[in-house]
Amino acid sequence: MRPAFLSALLGAILSLLVLASLHLGAAALDSADILAALVGQGDPRMVTIVQEIRLPRALLGILVGCALGLSGAALQGLLRNPLADPGIIGTSASAGFGAVVALYFGWALVFPWALPLSAMTCAAGGTLLLLAVAGRDSGTLTLILSGIAISSLAVALTSLAMNLSPNPFALSEIVLWLLGSLKDRSLDDVVLSAPFVLGGGVLMMAAGRGLDVLTLGEEAAASLGVSLRRLRLQVVIGGALAVGAVVAAAGSVGFVGLVVPHLLRPWVRHRPSALLLPSALGGAILVLAADLAVRLIPARSELMLGVLTSLVGAPFFLALILKMRWSRS
């Protein structure tokens, strides 16, 4: 399938999911109500619900999915390993730790930008540590192992914060927040994270050609004039910006970056550059679909989005490992 056609198809599915997302909520609104509310007509309560609650939720879902799907595709291209994911190289856990610090010390209450800034700073810090340990001329295995170590460190620090938390309510707030959710996010959250997701996205999209050349091997790529160092920095910083921003807005939503590029890869004939845009769209589709599911599954308090994506993603991860082992033996 041509990548442009694939992207158009994914875009169409995404539009349908956005419509579904606008239709679903505690209040029963029909399509006419929603259309009217979108242009500011009709019952003011409905206008508020559609414009201020459901639309930001759908937009943030798109941002979160795009950031995670695109980062996954770019990292898998960079590491030439289908198991790479922002979660695996420690970006998500570092961002999560940064956000927990902002919540724990109450900075997030005083200054709304503290949460994304702290999450992105820690994501970038984790990633820079990764580059310092496994940056120059190291193999893929070193990079992945370093990522796992950094991820463990970030989780340990997060647990330390929870361990020392003086207040059981703050503790449950941190835990719930780490589970990931799009509930009751406002346009402020969208505005806060969008510039960073866009910036990171542009960096990663621009790495497409380098990633294509890299499929020939690191030496071949270097001999063809691709600066590996620059490529690594570009993808890793792009990923830190995008993932840090969405973790700050929605908490940890796992496995999107792993599942989506893997599902779409056969459709783009395994070309990393052709996988980037479809993975961003596919990520948005997966997150919006999961967010519809958490609203549809009947439960006393709404299921957390990250719980659902992990429930689907973790078995997928295991199946992927098994498939790789079988194809080798």
Place this chain on the structure above:
Amino acid sequence: MRRLILVLAVMAVAASAAAAPRVASIGLCGDQIVGALLDQSRIAGLSHQADDPALSVVAARARNLPLLPASAEAVLMAGADVVVANRFGDTKTVNLLQKLGVPVLRVDSAESFDQARDILLRTGDRLESAAAARLLAQQVENRLTVLRRSAPKVPPLVAYYRPDGGSAGTGTSVNAALEAAGMESLATRLGMRGWGRLDLETLVMNPPQAFAISFFGIGPYSARRSFARHPVARHMLATLPVIEVPAQLWSCGGWPLIEAAEFLSRHHHRGGEP
């Protein structure tokens, strides 16, 4: 003339009732105030835990009221003019509601009777039912006086425990209820401040005269039952008097603390049940 005054008075009452804000609570701390102070017509909804008799003191009332998930959309659709939320949690929902112009009162879990009275009076004021709040506060005050009069001369030493081994020292709601019932908390005597853990070794070295336990009966709510399962703790709980205080009386510190204190006092007089 008299009839005219009557009509005017009824109209005034009706007008004030119509103007009074409809209130939704999205947390247990709010539920116990809203459920105790307001008429059915003024309650837009209580939290989704409000009808759980193991956690909520207003469970019986909550059965006839809408229960709301803690989501901005549900609160708006319920037509709430004011929302009462716990001090912590649901941050995104509260921020969004405030942004949409719905005032949100954050209610603390009180750690003393004085704080519980302040919270009750302040919240009652903000919810335009100051008179009901004052009446309830006065009743609590009277019941406290009665309790203090019947307090034992030498306060019995009581160890408070949750199933996970958590206890309560000075400056906690549990300590306030124990004191009001004329008891001394073991954790307080050992110098603990605030909420913390009273480890088994300390308990063995400083045996209390009785236990006050809570949250033991609520199966699914207590995943961490390390204390409750330990043979040493089980032995002590089997041999010393045990007062099992219903969790809903102090799941959020507030006016129901008086009921916890009365419960403790009543069961201590009966000698507890080993």
